[in-house]
Amino acid sequence: MRRFIVRRLxxxxxxxxxxxxxxxxxxxxxxDPVSLFTPNEGYxxxxxxxxxxxxxxxxxxxxxIQYGYWLADLVRGDLGRDLSDRNLIGPKLxxxxxxxxxxxxxxxxxxTVVGVPLGVLSAMRRGSVLDYVGRTFAVLxxxxxxxxVAIIAVLIFSVQLKWLPSATMGEGFAVxxxxxxxxxxxxxxxxxxxxxxxxxxxxVLDSEYIKLARAKGVSNATVIxxxxxxxxxxxxxxxxxxxxxxxxxxxxxxxTVFAWxxxxxxxxxxxxxxxxxxxxxxxxxxxxxxxxxxxxxxxxYAFLDPRIHYS
Amino acid sequence: MEGTVATSTAAxxxxxxxxxxxxxxxxxxWPLIPGGVLTVLFVVAIFTPxxxxxxxxxxxxGDRFAPPMWYAEGDSNxxxxxxxxxxxxxxxxxxxARVSLxxxxxxxxxxxxxxxxxxxVAGYFGGLIDxxxxxxxxxxxxxxxxxxxxxxxxxxxxSMTTMMALLALFTWxxxxxxxxxxxxxxxxxxxxxxxxxEGASATRIMLVHILPGVIxxxxxxxxxxxxxxxxxxxxxxxxxxxxPPPTATWGSMIADGRSYLTNAWWVSVFPGVAIGMTVxxxxxxxxxxxxxxxxxxxxx
Numbered sequence: 001m002r003r004f005i006v007r008r009l010x011x012x013x014x015x016x017x018x019x020x021x022x023x024x025x026x027x028x029x030x031x032d033p034v035s036l037f038t039p040n041e042g043y044x045x046x047x048x049x050x051x052x053x054x055x056x057x058x059x060x061x062x063x064x065i066q067y068g069y070w071l072a073d074l075v076r077g078d079l080g081r082d083l084s085d086r087n088l089i090g091p092k093l094x095x096x097x098x099x100x101x102x103x104x105x106x107x108x109x110x111x112t113v114v115g116v117p118l119g120v121l122s123a124m125r126r127g128s129v130l131d132y133v134g135r136t137f138a139v140l141x142x143x144x145x146x147x148x149v150a151i152i153a154v155l156i157f158s159v160q161l162k163w164l165p166s167a168t169m170g171e172g173f174a175v176x177x178x179x180x181x182x183x184x185x186x187x188x189x190x191x192x193x194x195x196x197x198x199x200x201x202x203x204v205l206d207s208e209y210i211k212l213a214r215a216k217g218v219s220n221a222t223v224i225x226x227x228x229x230x231x232x233x234x235x236x237x238x239x240x241x242x243x244x245x246x247x248x249x250x251x252x253x254x255x256t257v258f259a260w261x262x263x264x265x266x267x268x269x270x271x272x273x274x275x276x277x278x279x280x281x282x283x284x285x286x287x288x289x290x291x292x293x294x295x296x297x298x299x300x301y302a303f304l305d306p307r308i309h310y311s
Numbered sequence: 312m313e314g315t316v317a318t319s320t321a322a323x324x325x326x327x328x329x330x331x332x333x334x335x336x337x338x339x340x341w342p343l344i345p346g347g348v349l350t351v352l353f354v355v356a357i358f359t360p361x362x363x364x365x366x367x368x369x370x371x372x373g374d375r376f377a378p379p380m381w382y383a384e385g386d387s388n389x390x391x392x393x394x395x396x397x398x399x400x401x402x403x404x405x406x407x408a409r410v411s412l413x414x415x416x417x418x419x420x421x422x423x424x425x426x427x428x429x430x431x432v433a434g435y436f437g438g439l440i441d442x443x444x445x446x447x448x449x450x451x452x453x454x455x456x457x458x459x460x461x462x463x464x465x466x467x468x469x470s471m472t473t474m475m476a477l478l479a480l481f482t483w484x485x486x487x488x489x490x491x492x493x494x495x496x497x498x499x500x501x502x503x504x505x506x507x508x509e510g511a512s513a514t515r516i517m518l519v520h521i522l523p524g525v526i527x528x529x530x531x532x533x534x535x536x537x538x539x540x541x542x543x544x545x546x547x548x549x550x551x552x553x554x555p556p557p558t559a560t561w562g563s564m565i566a567d568g569r570s571y572l573t574n575a576w577w578v579s580v581f582p583g584v585a586i587g588m589t590v591x592x593x594x595x596x597x598x599x600x601x602x603x604x605x606x607x608x609x610x611x
Contacts, residue, residue, distance in 0.1 A: 015450040022454070026462040143590040145542055147549050148565055148583035155572045155580075249457040253546065257569075267458060268550060271465050283458045290455045 005299060012295045019287040020074075023280050024067050056081075057277070070280070080277040089281055093263070100262035103254070104247055106178055107185035111243075115190040116236065119197025123205065124224060134194055141191025146250050150184040150257035181258045185250045189243050193236060200232040234304060240297045248286050342599045345592035352589060356409040364390070365399035367406040367559045372397050376575040392577040395567050400577060403559035404585055410471070410560050411589070415540040418475045422482025423533045427525070429483070430490025431517045435498055444487065451484040457546065464552035471554050474547065478540050486532055493525045527604040534597035538590035545586050561586050 054060055057080070058069045073080065079089040122134035157164045157180060165177050204210060205228055213227050236243075248264070255265040263282055270278035355362060377393035378384050379400075391400040433444040460477050467473040497503065498521065506520050547553040548562030556563055561582040568578025 011446060011449045014446065015454070018450045019454055019459075022459060023462065026459075026466050029466050139591060139594070140587070143538065143542075143594060144587045145545050145549075145562075145565075145583060147546060148579070148586065151565065151569055151572065151579055152583065155576055159573050245455055248455045249546070252457055252461075252550070256550065268461070271461050272551065274465075279462055283455075283462060286455050286458055294452075 001302065004302060008295060008298055012291050015291050016288060020071060020284060023283045024070055025063060028063055028066060028276060079281050082278050083275045084273060089278060096263045096266050099260055100251060100264060103181055103185060103260060103262060104251060106182040110182055110186040111189035111193060115193025116197055119194045120201055120229060122194060122198045123201035138191040138194040141187040146184060146188055147253035147257055149187060150254055153180045153184055181254050181260060185254045188246050188250055192243055196236055197232060201228060204228045204232045237297060237301055244290060244293050248290060342596050345595040348588055348592040352408055355405050356412045359405045359409050363402040363405045365402040367403045368557050370396040370398050379577050391581050394578045395571055400581055403564060404581055406559040407561045407564060407582065410554060410558060411541055411544060414471060414474050414544055415537060418478030418482060418540055419533055419537055421479040423486060423529060426483035426486025427490050427529050430487040431494055431521060433487065434491040434494025435517055448484045448487045456481055460547060461550060461552050464547055469552055469555045474544060474554055478544060481543060482536055485536060486529060489528055489532060490525050493528055494521055497521050497524045531601045531604055534600045538593040541586065541590050
């Protein structure tokens, strides 16, 4: 177990380092950064400003050396400056992180609350209309592109019915502004939950110890929720890493369509304006979250399921 | 049947002749509908230049936002209406199918070949080479693909080749683990040992003796992957990091119509329906192949 954790930690750190290399080289090769600073085009800096930025970003050195400087700055907590307005990235990120987290949390809660029970019910009433409804819902969630679902939701509920606002987060806790983005974000994960919970419930319900419990005369509800669900509940955990990947991609889509003032939209804007300092930092944050979460999930899984032995 | 209390009643109901369930069962035995949809799609994609009513890039400014033919103002000249600059939506959808399928197919084949080869090599040789390949795969799985792809797509300058390369990069890693695991169990079989004793080369053993044993798993994984490739391509094109305009792609068509939803919903809606139908058919076909050839992969 301990060896497994150490090993897993090692691959996580390796993944993070690999990610910084890929992202850094990508963000610096994105366009010739120097051309972005020429006075007449790009970000329109004066000669002096330009020289200062080149020195500050070490653009006169080779890419590997630039990488070294950048990594050292990152480790010291210096994230650099946004090229579009030359402000520090740190405070901007702080403002952008909460909207993304709030939306992701809302989406995750909705997905879990709808997806898990739907998966269990679908397995219990296998072959019933409910099962087919649940599975159709899952199939649609996994096949319709998130960005398209978001656009159609705006078309129907904002443009046609005028029930809900079409964009932005609104001031304070404006629940109405959350409805459409949350649903658009949660549908894909719900679909995943239904599929995975249903199939693992079916596996468990078919096992010997469930048959024994039934033969013993344990009530149906107890069999389902205590005996079967507790064991089937591990399956969504293995799926959690994939789910998170879906959430990150989903946030990019949903924040773009709903003009949500979050991190993912910041990244997309930065890509569209060759704002490479921002791209590197934001992508790295998402990657870091993803890698850390996957690490935690793997460890948690090993603890929760004593049948798994790691060598 | 399960023989449990709860499911036996369901089983009895399922055995009842006629009705909804039998229809569903018949449809699930053979993938008729998905197969049909995909066949039509392939035919359309191949013969688009002869089938499409208009060239995909021909813009007629008078047909800007022309409504679909079933509207009072619409006519059969533009069956699904005209887009933001008066190009024919149906024709662009058909050319878009061509682009989507071609890009996804080439990426899928490339990614499958690379991933399978690495899985074979890692599983067969083991040792250091196995360790290196598997660690790279671990790292690869650790990256949030869409963001990385977004960045790379912009650096390499969006193009069809960039998109194929990106999607292939997205594909290969998924094959390595499963293929390797399968090879590990196959390489100790007697027939492999005999081939070794007879002096067959490592390449020959891998290709002639082991590959046929893993081909099922590869086919199933590839078919399950195909839909995701189409979705990813559409998403990147939607964000402007895909195949550049004016080439018709489903993702960029959705992006085009986004600002004009109020007066011309058809520009964005139809490409989404096309993506949904294609991906759904591919997924159903993948599920069916999996159940038929390798039910162990059900958790995927």
